[in-house]
Amino acid sequence: QETFLAAARSARGYESRRGSLWFWLWGVARNQVAQHYRKQKRLETLIRAKQWWASLDGRRSTGVG
DSSP states (O other): OHHHHHHHHTGGGOOGGGSOHHHHHHHHHHHHHHHHHHHHHHHHHHHHHHHHHHHTHHHHHHTOO
16 A cells, blocks of 8 residues: 555656566555664664663662663
8 A cells, every 4th residue: 555655656757768667667666665663673673662661760760870
């Protein structure tokens, strides 16, 4: 679904002289996959940071650490 929307948004950028429609769509899909994994990595990093911060909660409130 996201790939379809990305293709629709960037359809004006398609130039047949640069290659076939199939390869253009393949590039849009490839970029969407890369974007998905970049977002996933950021989300995992934020989750780890939140867990780390929560683990400090006991030490902060007791003054230990």
